[in-house]
Amino acid sequence: MKISEYHRPQTLEKALALLGRTEILTLPMGGGTFLNSPASAEYFPSNDVAVVDLQALVLNTLERNATNIDIGATVTLQAMLDFPDLAEDIYRAVRHETTFNLRQVATVAGTLVAADGRSPFATVMLVLDARLTVLPDEEAISLGDLLPFRSERLRHRLITKIALPATARLAYEYVARTPADQPLVCAAIARWPSGRTRLSLGGYGSEPVLVMDGPEPGGVDIAARAAFSQAGDEWASAEYRAEMAVVLTNRCLAKLASP
Numbered sequence: 001m002k003i004s005e006y007h008r009p010q011t012l013e014k015a016l017a018l019l020g021r022t023e024i025l026t027l028p029m030g031g032g033t034f035l036n037s038p039a040s041a042e043y044f045p046s047n048d049v050a051v052v053d054l055q056a057l058v059l060n061t062l063e064r065n066a067t068n069i070d071i072g073a074t075v076t077l078q079a080m081l082d083f084p085d086l087a088e089d090i091y092r093a094v095r096h097e098t099t100f101n102l103r104q105v106a107t108v109a110g111t112l113v114a115a116d117g118r119s120p121f122a123t124v125m126l127v128l129d130a131r132l133t134v135l136p137d138e139e140a141i142s143l144g145d146l147l148p149f150r151s152e153r154l155r156h157r158l159i160t161k162i163a164l165p166a167t168a169r170l171a172y173e174y175v176a177r178t179p180a181d182q183p184l185v186c187a188a189i190a191r192w193p194s195g196r197t198r199l200s201l202g203g204y205g206s207e208p209v210l211v212m213d214g215p216e217p218g219g220v221d222i223a224a225r226a227a228f229s230q231a232g233d234e235w236a237s238a239e240y241r242a243e244m245a246v247v248l249t250n251r252c253l254a255k256l257a258s259p
Contacts (some may be wrong), residue, residue, distance in 0.1 A: 007050065007053065008053040016135055019052055027049055028052050030054050031105035059075075064085050073161060077111060080108065096121075096182075112132075117203065117206055117207050118183060122147070123201070125164070126200045127199065129164075129190070132146060135157060136158075140163075144210050169192075171188065171251075171253075184203050185236070185245055185248060187248035189256060197215075201224060201227055205231070217253060226242075
């Protein structure tokens with residue numbers, strides 16, 4: 001990918017005008033994580049691109065209210081760790097996502113757009129049913145709907161905010177070759193006060209997978225095994241991943257069952 005134009009607009013309107021151009025592929029840039037990732041070539045294959053630097057657009061706010069946690073698109077992963085009012089397992093997934101130096105520049109939106117199936121952060125955000133606000137039409141898109149269709153749904157558009165539920169409890173567990181490695185398998189379960197329970201699995205494929213979303217957790221371990229029954233690659237066999245998916249799912253359930 002060759003960057004032939006650089007722009008730093010001062011307003012959202014100007015940024016959207018630049019992103020909407022058809023004569024040259026124009027991409028948003030927060031911390032540069034996505035543009036420097038293999039995903040950029042896969043989702044936006046072009047030899048000649050322009051970039052729109054988002055630093056001047058004040059998309060880096062992070063707020064919590066009674067119902068939502070609202071995260072600006074350019075909030076960095078390190079800023080999430082510095083925010084004092086998130087679930088402990090969100091912090092664990094953020095730390096597991098990447099190194100301290102990269103967390104200083106990697107933005108929330110860029111990390112999600114660049115994520116593959118081994119991303120702890122995307123796995124957790126998926127299970128929490130994260131909702132992304134996308135301009136120019138201010139559409140609210142669930143992360144689960146976005147991940148498989150990133151190139152189509154984000155062309156000429158801009159993510160401005162990610163919203164998480166403030167009332168859901170979260171558990172995250174993983175296995176990896178070393179503590180610093182991306183997971184071979186990771187599991188995340190979110191449970192709402194109503195009893196709604198979601199399970200997502202990561203560690204394999206092009207994006208994490210949502211395994212279950214139901215009114216209660218019955219059968220979640222069976223669903224976990226089935227979801228990874230064919231998840232073999234050079235890193236781990238399908239048999240190992242399926243077995244560990246069950247183990248990690250049960251660990252998450254046990255964690256959520258504790259006070």
